[in-house]
Amino acid sequence: MTTTAHLGANGAGSAASDRGGAREPDGRGRLGGLAWLVWRQHRLFFGVLLAAVAGGAVWCAVLRGRAAGFIAAHHIDGCSLISLVPRCDGTQEAVTTFRNTYGSDLQLAEMGLLLLPVLIGLFLGAPLIARELEAGTDKLVLTQSVGPLRWLAAKTALPALVVLTATTALSAVFAWLWQVIGDEVSGSYWYSTLGFAVLGPVPVAYSLLALAVGVLAGLLLRRTVLTMGVTLGAMVLVPFALKQLRPYLMPIESAEFGPKESAQLPDNAWLVGQGYYTRAGDHLSMEVCDSARNYESCLRGHHAAGQYMDYQPVSHHWPLAWIESGIVLALAAVLTVIAFRVMRRRHG
Template sequence: MSTATEPRTAGAAGRTAGTSRRGGPLWLVWRQNRGMALGLLGLLVAGGIAMAVQGGLMSGYLAQHDISGCALISNDPRCEGLQGQVEDFRAAFGKTFRLAQLLLVLLPALIGLFVGAPLLARELENGTHKVALTQSVGPLRWLTAKLALPAALVAVAAAGLAAGYLWMWRSGGQETLGAYWYSASGFQALGPVPVAQSLLALAVGALVGLLIRRTVAAMVVTLGVSGALSLAFMLVRGHLLPPVITDFPHGGRVPDTSWVLGEGSLTTSGERLPQGTCPAGPGIDECLKSHHVGDGSYLVQHPASQHWPMAWIEAGIALALAALVTVVIYRVVRRQFG
């Protein structure tokens, strides 16, 4: 009886090894992660279609009511008396737009939590990595297959969703939607930023899983690290490019699309007096007079023209960090598995 069992076991092992040789580690990774892949592709298709439809509806509404570029408070004479239509537009499309924005903002954390953290932790926890490593597949080749396919799927899904959101954002207009590029959520959802940060979260999750080797614990730690990285990017974002200092007469305005970092008054000698130097109160006039404040003001700002350069700089930093984390992953695997 034991003699009959042994050939069957050997035959099964041979078939497994043969399958691995024919398909290679990449095919094995695909088989292991089909659910994740189909989930990402489903999210891409559903989200992309919804955003495209919503963008078309917003564009049509703006054209029909001629309120493109109008905000609730606008100096454009063309927008006078159109605040009601702007409010109706935001009521009709604002909620759906914010949901799409929230998806892009949370996407890196979701990728790290549900794709990155379990990627290596699950196999190491269950011991299934030993099967792959004993079938003529070296540890570095195994690792490359484990990382390459999820990274490609994440990049495609994140880029597609980011493109759909960008279409919505441009269709609705910053002013009319009240969704400016410099807001914390707006910047993080636009352009290359969510794509790069998703790849970074994937790498971070994989490294955490490799070190902890427990899926649930790796997911918890990855979520915390992703939140810390998001906060760090938000804190340094305003320093990615030097701000522009603009002088103008009192009562002048800069576009609402400018990210204002600071403001103040100009003295008669041309010096800049930061706001708050003379606190509001009964003695403010005497204070302003003592500082020789003139009729001008100044703003420290990031104009809208700096948006895309800043976005690409932040994305580049995120991709560089992702590459660095990936190098660390390879070093750890080489040390642990040879």
């Protein structure tokens, strides 16, 4: 049975009673009645999350040191398997060895951060309110002096603070690792599904969204397992939708290459479209002549003058990350407001 059933009239219960003089004069524990109760109820998940932060930070620091030593010893900083940088000539073997040695560790770190928002939504956000409503323990709390909005605020504020702190720390540590191991040398670029989703503010924003989705779904559905399913679905659907929108969150740049030029962008540029341009300046798709018997004759018939490539440069990475994170945080804020309105409508 949840400790909610032990609440007293002032919102703090027997579990928050004085032990060794730790009780404050106003009758609350050190964290306050409701906040202390929320900590008690979810201390296992909070402990696991904070331990993951500590372990992840140590692991990333060790990996960064080893990878930096390899890169410096083989002079492959900024080099890829096929590079336009003259100083990277003859480094393909060293780059291949680096990727074979450290690539799996980098992917493991990326997968951990990618799954973190989903795990937060499933095992913290979904049960946070749904478990109380399913067990009926919320009724006892709301018959006391604790108002429904204050109860909901207490139930969500502390988890949100813990999630914000933990995910920000992990994201910062991973970005520190990425400075050495990311992009060209590892072949895991900033614009990849894994790379973009785990850098900067993106995992922090999605973690807070997962918490908000779980809270609102639990409030509406009142069943823990069903809420977990809805939360999982939302945390798959929303990132997928924003991934389709991501290339267009900032103006796309375009490069044109003449018929005798090699059509190739810098290694860290995100190619989002390519084709042929005509003498009139029109753009044709790469497949415009796929069905033609004579490919070159077809291109001449369309007056193709060369190739073009639409792309997002690496300088757009952080603006794109902040824009997407802003969209996600705005969605989380809207869901939170809806949750409080639902609570107010139900309980006045």
